[in-house]
Amino acid sequence: MRKLSAEVVVIGGGATGVGVARDAAMRGYSTILVERADLAQGTTGRFHGLLHSGGRYVVSDPESATECAEENAIVSRIHADAVERTGGLFVCAPGDDPGFADKFLAGASAQKVPAQEITLSEALRREPRLNPGITRAIEVQDGTVDGWRMVWGAAESAKAHGATVLTYHDVTAIQVEDGHTQAVFCHNRKTGEDVTIDCGFVVNAAGPWAGHVAAMAGCHDVEVVPGRGIMVAMNHRLVNTVINRCIYPSDGDILVPVHTVCIIGTTDHPADDPDHLEIPADEVQQMLSAGEVLIPGFRQSRAVHAWAGARPLVKDHRVSASDTRHMSRGMAILDHDARDGVKGMVTIAGGKLTTYRLMAKNTVDLVSEQLGDNRPCTTDQEPVPTATSGINYTITHRLADREAERPTGPLGQQTPNDLGHQVVCECELVSRGMLVDTIAAHPDAQFDDWRRLLRIGMGPCQGGFCALRTTGIAVERKAMDAAAATALMRLFIAHRWIGLWPILFGAQVRQTVLDSWIFSGLLDLDSVPVPAVPPAFTPPGEAAAAKTATATDKEVAR
Amino acid sequence: MSTPIAAAGLGFAGHELARASLDQCLKCTICETQCPVARVTDLYPGPKFIGPQAERFRHGQSVDHSLDYCSSCGTCTLVCPQGVQIAEMISQGRAVMKAGHMPLRDKLISQTVLMGKAMTPVAPLANAALGIKPLRVVVEATFGIHRNAPMPHAQSQSFEAWFKKHRPARTTEATRGKVVFFHGCAGNYFEVATSKYAVEVLEHLGYEVLVPSHGCCGLAQQSNGLFDGATHDVLKLCDDLRSAGKGLTIVSASGSCTGMLKHEAHEIMGVKDERLADVGSRIVDIMEFLWTLHQAGELPEFAPINLSVPYHAPCQLKGQRMGMPALDVLGLIPGLTVRESGQPCCGIAGTYGLKKEKYAVAQAVGKPVFDHMLKDNPGFGLCDTETCRWQIGKSTGLRMEHPIYLVHQALGLSPVSTAA
Numbered sequence: 001m002r003k004l005s006a007e008v009v010v011i012g013g014g015a016t017g018v019g020v021a022r023d024a025a026m027r028g029y030s031t032i033l034v035e036r037a038d039l040a041q042g043t044t045g046r047f048h049g050l051l052h053s054g055g056r057y058v059v060s061d062p063e064s065a066t067e068c069a070e071e072n073a074i075v076s077r078i079h080a081d082a083v084e085r086t087g088g089l090f091v092c093a094p095g096d097d098p099g100f101a102d103k104f105l106a107g108a109s110a111q112k113v114p115a116q117e118i119t120l121s122e123a124l125r126r127e128p129r130l131n132p133g134i135t136r137a138i139e140v141q142d143g144t145v146d147g148w149r150m151v152w153g154a155a156e157s158a159k160a161h162g163a164t165v166l167t168y169h170d171v172t173a174i175q176v177e178d179g180h181t182q183a184v185f186c187h188n189r190k191t192g193e194d195v196t197i198d199c200g201f202v203v204n205a206a207g208p209w210a211g212h213v214a215a216m217a218g219c220h221d222v223e224v225v226p227g228r229g230i231m232v233a234m235n236h237r238l239v240n241t242v243i244n245r246c247i248y249p250s251d252g253d254i255l256v257p258v259h260t261v262c263i264i265g266t267t268d269h270p271a272d273d274p275d276h277l278e279i280p281a282d283e284v285q286q287m288l289s290a291g292e293v294l295i296p297g298f299r300q301s302r303a304v305h306a307w308a309g310a311r312p313l314v315k316d317h318r319v320s321a322s323d324t325r326h327m328s329r330g331m332a333i334l335d336h337d338a339r340d341g342v343k344g345m346v347t348i349a350g351g352k353l354t355t356y357r358l359m360a361k362n363t364v365d366l367v368s369e370q371l372g373d374n375r376p377c378t379t380d381q382e383p384v385p386t387a388t389s390g391i392n393y394t395i396t397h398r399l400a401d402r403e404a405e406r407p408t409g410p411l412g413q414q415t416p417n418d419l420g421h422q423v424v425c426e427c428e429l430v431s432r433g434m435l436v437d438t439i440a441a442h443p444d445a446q447f448d449d450w451r452r453l454l455r456i457g458m459g460p461c462q463g464g465f466c467a468l469r470t471t472g473i474a475v476e477r478k479a480m481d482a483a484a485a486t487a488l489m490r491l492f493i494a495h496r497w498i499g500l501w502p503i504l505f506g507a508q509v510r511q512t513v514l515d516s517w518i519f520s521g522l523l524d525l526d527s528v529p530v531p532a533v534p535p536a537f538t539p540p541g542e543a544a545a546a547k548t549a550t551a552t553d554k555e556v557a558r
Numbered sequence: 559m560s561t562p563i564a565a566a567g568l569g570f571a572g573h574e575l576a577r578a579s580l581d582q583c584l585k586c587t588i589c590e591t592q593c594p595v596a597r598v599t600d601l602y603p604g605p606k607f608i609g610p611q612a613e614r615f616r617h618g619q620s621v622d623h624s625l626d627y628c629s630s631c632g633t634c635t636l637v638c639p640q641g642v643q644i645a646e647m648i649s650q651g652r653a654v655m656k657a658g659h660m661p662l663r664d665k666l667i668s669q670t671v672l673m674g675k676a677m678t679p680v681a682p683l684a685n686a687a688l689g690i691k692p693l694r695v696v697v698e699a700t701f702g703i704h705r706n707a708p709m710p711h712a713q714s715q716s717f718e719a720w721f722k723k724h725r726p727a728r729t730t731e732a733t734r735g736k737v738v739f740f741h742g743c744a745g746n747y748f749e750v751a752t753s754k755y756a757v758e759v760l761e762h763l764g765y766e767v768l769v770p771s772h773g774c775c776g777l778a779q780q781s782n783g784l785f786d787g788a789t790h791d792v793l794k795l796c797d798d799l800r801s802a803g804k805g806l807t808i809v810s811a812s813g814s815c816t817g818m819l820k821h822e823a824h825e826i827m828g829v830k831d832e833r834l835a836d837v838g839s840r841i842v843d844i845m846e847f848l849w850t851l852h853q854a855g856e857l858p859e860f861a862p863i864n865l866s867v868p869y870h871a872p873c874q875l876k877g878q879r880m881g882m883p884a885l886d887v888l889g890l891i892p893g894l895t896v897r898e899s900g901q902p903c904c905g906i907a908g909t910y911g912l913k914k915e916k917y918a919v920a921q922a923v924g925k926p927v928f929d930h931m932l933k934d935n936p937g938f939g940l941c942d943t944e945t946c947r948w949q950i951g952k953s954t955g956l957r958m959e960h961p962i963y964l965v966h967q968a969l970g971l972s973p974v975s976t977a978a
Binding site: 235395396407459506507 | 578582607618922
């Protein structure tokens with residue numbers, strides 16, 4: 001049993017929780033963040049990558065629109081390394097009411113969301129694949145953001161300000177005595193160690209799991225309805241700016257170029273269990289049809305992966321429980337002293353990734369008020385440690401890096417000792433040097449962590465070529481032994497399959513067959529004897545997958 | 559944000575046929591195993607890397623200058639089992655890269671007509687000058703054209719000048735109707751003999767041959783990324799060729815120019831013009847034309863030629879996906895053995911091998927072709943395209959001929975070659 005103590009314990013390592021931890025630490029509170037898996041592994045890592053300009057909400061949710069516009073500028077600055085300033089367009093597709101654009105422009109003006117109508121020829125010049133039948137186009141300041149990179153940056157900042165981040169720690173209980181939270185009990189999933197954290201305040205930022213966490217402190221009926229949305233990533237950027245349908249918020253109304261792919265999203269259906277989110281075939285079809293409206297030929301383009309995320313929507317009794325799309329996207333801060341008579345605990349839920357910093361600010365303002373010292377928030381003042389250069393992400397970075405590593409000389413002969421520039425992941429241009437450095441910097445990491453850190457396995461081949469190379473290098477660098485590496489690679493491939501089954505058509509079928517020939521035909525990977533995968537490596541809720549992880553097990557994949 | 563490049567009219571380059579085809583890449587690596595450049599130098603990252611992989615990162619911008627080591631031989635596109643337009647994508651990337659800072663050298667060496675016009679009236683002088691080593695050293699230092707790079711041999715009379723005066727030496731009437739002969743700029747100014755053989759063969763077979771005055775197809779400009787000039791030239795050429803008459807077959811002995819008209823102008827530069835579509839569907843390589851006649855039973859018997867001759871099928875001809883018709887036609891000549899190199903490229907790839915920084919790569923690429931030519935030959939070798947003949951000729955010291963040279967002999971139009 002390990003004993004720790006902190007003024008503030010934050011439960012949940014998504015954007016909101018990490019934002020709260022950073023904010024609290026910057027205000028000088030001793031802070032510990034507890035996350036049951038890796039950072040940003042839940043909703044934060046499962047969205048479309050849009051950094052809202054606010055345009056999406058100028059008509060439907062004016063308050064959110066203004067918040068988004070303000071936070072967009074702040075996040076672009078303090079998380080420069082995670083944000084690409086792509087710009088965005090709102091377009092009226094054929095059949096859409098062009099009059100909505102007038103409401104849009106009026107709303108944007110009222111909500112201080114920068115927006116400007118541009119000519120159709122200018123819109124088509126910027127985005128040649130855009131539907132030539134669009135009737136209006138409005139330019140906005142949408143960006144795209146890598147949720148993982150943003151959260152890691154915020155976590156690094158929190159740590160720099162003295163916070164402790166405990167990943168792979170399940171919260172097992174919250175002790176409440178005399179109507180005040182006293183301690184949070186955790187279990188380290190990697191070492192099996194139990195940890196007790198004495199604390200003065202608990203912030204519940206568990207997202208779709210927040211109701212479960214609140215109940216541990218005896219605060220019942222916190223109804224967070226997971227709003228399940230699916231997204232489909234297409235193999236390359238069909239557009240280089242964010243394309244939004246200029247309509248009232250609806251399914252499939254956005255196409256987001258993020259990293260090397262572009263992502264169409266999303267749907268919105270209430271889900272029972274945020275650990276088991278379906279990707280139904282009819283919703284995939286719905287997304288492809290929606291893409292076709294924006295980009296003629298969309299269906300002929302290659303889909304590489306699909307996934308589902310769960311929005312943590314706090315139940316609003318003004319709308320029907322099944323209508324998650326029209327529940328407030330705004331943040332909800334529940335003061336459990338006022339609500340349940342439990343002092344020293346708040347729940348923060350709802351909101352958007354774009355406004356994560358503001359949510360954290362508002363939450364910690366309340367915490368600080370209840371702790372009686374009203375310390376000011378400074379999170380908008382200081383770039384996170386990974387973004388101090390101030391240079392925003394651009395898609396060309398990696399190609400430029402690989403180019404800089406090219407050999408020279410009359411015929412550029414390479415020596416066998418010069419392996420750092422070898423390309424390990426061809427789709428995402430990850431070099432051997434990048435992987436080796438990452439393995440050294442993150443000794444506890446494994447395949448899915450390397451994927452999030454480097455994008456290994458996220459391109460068109462979905463791990464078909466890079467997984468084997470990564471496995472070899474991981475063993476060579478002594479990150480794991482051969483048996484564990486084989487087992488974990490198999491698990492990695494199985495996880496990739498979850499997002500492949502729903503979109504198996506066209507070129508991705510051929511890719512999948514080729515990958516399968518390599519794994520099953522050439523290597524007979526399914527029959528290689530391996531030890532059981534340690535539970536710590538199994539994402540919560542995917543225990544079943546770990547037991548029988550194989551590259552071709554359909555049941556697992558589903 | 560859109561780039562100035564897209565605004566300048568290269569928007570096509572980023573967004574249509576070739577770029578969309580990158581979705582079909584499965585990383586199988588067949589293109590990289592067949593790429594003649596990647597096998598000799600690590601300066602070039604290879605077609606899969608620089609094509610469908612890097613294109614996902616380019617955003618219409620110029621990022622990776624190593625793509626310029628692609629020779630545009632087109633082997634990658636030819637061998638891709640998934641239909642990825644790899645070479646086309648790379649050519650487009652190169653055009654984006656060079657837009658705004660085109661080397662003077664690349665503007666000069668792509669002006670083939672200009673070269674021909676300047677050199678023909680002073681042919682002996684021009685040929686002598688190109689042989690003066692110190693002068694070539696100066697040219698290398700000034701323009702970046704390698705001192706040892708192959709140069710065309712100027713002729714004192716252009717093909718068009720010859721054709722105007724010439725009368726068909728026919729024994730029969732022109733019973734088969736009219737065909738248009740395309741000579742291209744090399745066939746007009748430098749490879750005049752090949753053009754003459756081609757016309758004499760066609761006339762012997764009973765065609766009335768028309769040669770409307772015409773210029774360059776723009777291929778050299780295209781492969782150097784000068785899309786505006788190339789587009790202008792190729793459309794001007796289409797107008798010239800169409801002036802000879804509607805629907806006539808156009809026969810070409812310039813294999814690479816034929817490819818420009820058939821597919822490259824459209825697929826690489828995005829030229830969408832009915833004149834190009836018309837000419838592109840009527841132009842045919844002369845060896846394919848003869849093979850089609852043979853298949854229809856309309857080619858006369860050939861006289862025997864008792865020789866074993868090395869041959870190299872050029873990359874830019876294979877890229878037209880018509881097999882190797884020269885091998886088929888020459889195979890009809892009794893006593894003749896033609897041995898194909900089995901190599902993807904001789905290294906010159908138009909103007910690639912002329913460039914100072916590419917010369918060593920081009921020579922390494924061509925080495926197996928040169929060795930093949932030198933191994934067993936009757937004093938000459940065969941190849942369908944002009945610049946390849948100059949490259950192989952310069953590097954081997956061997957006389958290089960178009961396959962029509964032997965057809966001309968086998969039809970009794972010139973004395974039959976014998977082993978040297």
